[in-house]
Amino acid sequence: MKTKILIALSCIGIFASMHLREVAYAEGADQSGQPENKQNASAGDEIVASIGNAVIRRSEINKAVNQYMNMAKARKVEVPDRDRLFLMVLDAKIRSEVIKIAAKQAGIDRDKNYHTRLKDLQDQLLMELYLEKEVSAKITEAALRSAYKKLSEQISKEKEYRIRHIFVREENTAKEVISKLDKGGDFAALADQYNSMSREKGGDLGYVLGSSVPEPVRKVVTELKPGEYTKSAAKVQAGYLVFKLEDVRDAKVPTMEEAQPRLVELVKQESMQALVKRLIVQSKVKVFAKEAAAFQGQQQ
Numbered sequence: 001m002k003t004k005i006l007i008a009l010s011c012i013g014i015f016a017s018m019h020l021r022e023v024a025y026a027e028g029a030d031q032s033g034q035p036e037n038k039q040n041a042s043a044g045d046e047i048v049a050s051i052g053n054a055v056i057r058r059s060e061i062n063k064a065v066n067q068y069m070n071m072a073k074a075r076k077v078e079v080p081d082r083d084r085l086f087l088m089v090l091d092a093k094i095r096s097e098v099i100k101i102a103a104k105q106a107g108i109d110r111d112k113n114y115h116t117r118l119k120d121l122q123d124q125l126l127m128e129l130y131l132e133k134e135v136s137a138k139i140t141e142a143a144l145r146s147a148y149k150k151l152s153e154q155i156s157k158e159k160e161y162r163i164r165h166i167f168v169r170e171e172n173t174a175k176e177v178i179s180k181l182d183k184g185g186d187f188a189a190l191a192d193q194y195n196s197m198s199r200e201k202g203g204d205l206g207y208v209l210g211s212s213v214p215e216p217v218r219k220v221v222t223e224l225k226p227g228e229y230t231k232s233a234a235k236v237q238a239g240y241l242v243f244k245l246e247d248v249r250d251a252k253v254p255t256m257e258e259a260q261p262r263l264v265e266l267v268k269q270e271s272m273q274a275l276v277k278r279l280i281v282q283s284k285v286k287v288f289a290k291e292a293a294a295f296q297g298q299q300q
Contacts (some may be wrong), residue, residue, distance in 0.1 A: 048090060051097055056090070064089050074261045131272060138271035139264055147266045148256045155251045160207040161221055162246040166191045167239055174233035174240035181229055187244045196239065203244075209251055221245060 049056040065086055072079045079085055108114055164187055168174050177194055181187060188202025195203050213221060220234055224245040233240035256263070 049094060051094065051101070054097075056093055056097070061086060061090050061093060064093065070261075074265065131275070134275055135268050135271045139267050143267045143271075144260075144263045145256070147263045147270075148259060151259060151263065151266065152253050154211075155209065155253050158251040159210050159222075160249050160251045161210060161213070162207045162248075163205045163213075163221060164188065164191060164203040164244040164246060165205060166194050166203050166242040167196050167236075168194055168233075168242075169196055169239040171233065171235075171240055174242055177242055178229075178231065178233065181242075187229060204246075207247075207249070207252075217241065217243070 046058040047055045048058050048061060065082065068085070068089065069079060069082075071077075080088070103109070166174075166177055166187070168177065173194065177190055180190055188204070191203025210218060210222060217234055217236075220230055221243055224230070224243070226245055226247050229244040230242055233242050
């Protein structure tokens with residue numbers, strides 16, 4: 001259920017972003033607040049749902065499905081099979097559209113706050129499109145190979161940790177879990193019973209790179225030996241975590257094909273940082289705030 005909710009929210013966000021981009025490009029082009037009319041049907045593009053006289057086409061849903069799957073792949077998040085995901089995205093699209101229609105009918109598109117935020121969005125979109133254009137040109141085969149070499153060298157020096165976790169909201173519950181573990185309780189079974197984040201796979205997170213584990217969790221996990229669990233819960237923002245280390249192994253270096261999404265992101269980040277730095281120099285930026293001078297003094 002939690003996965004379904006997260007996918008629905010992500011898809012609504014995708015649709016909201018797509019709609020805002022359209023509005024930012026051409027405000028006022030269509031004040032109906034609805035999907036395209038049945039009369040605008042394009043050949044071969046099947047209608048999959050309708051809202052009054054307006055329709056939702058398969059191409060719209062497929063576009064959002066592909067966006068979500070690419071995002072999930074980059075973040076290494078499991079997704080349902082495509083048919084099930086299609087229906088979940090369609091449901092999210094319908095929800096997004098009926099909210100949009102209601103907002104139009106309520107006159108939100110004529111509100112001053114709406115137009116202020118729309119201007120902010122236009123500025124953001126302007127920057128995004130410029131960066132996309134400039135950075136995409138830097139994603140060459142040579143750049144990807146260079147990034148792969150650096151990534152391979154980094155990963156080859158690392159360890160991978162197979163971790164199980166139990167997340168609970170209250171400290172007393174965490175202490176209860178640890179007490180049961182101390183009495184010989186099975187970690188996977190307790191994870192299925194108590195875990196507030198996920199009740200799947202006995203809390204098994206699989207093998208994760210040490211560098212990808214955030215502090216202070218990394219310190220806790222790397223100090224454990226295989227088979228050991230934490231004797232006290234780690235406090236995190238939303239609750240408490242209990243960990244068990246199942247195994248440690250040398251990190252497996254992915255093939256270039258397997259690492260492709262990550263390599264693209266690495267090249268994008270490096271190119272964007274270099275571009276912004278160059279633009280700042282070219283623009284002859286000067287900062288006069290006294291806070292900046294104090295901060296620079298601390299860095300010297």
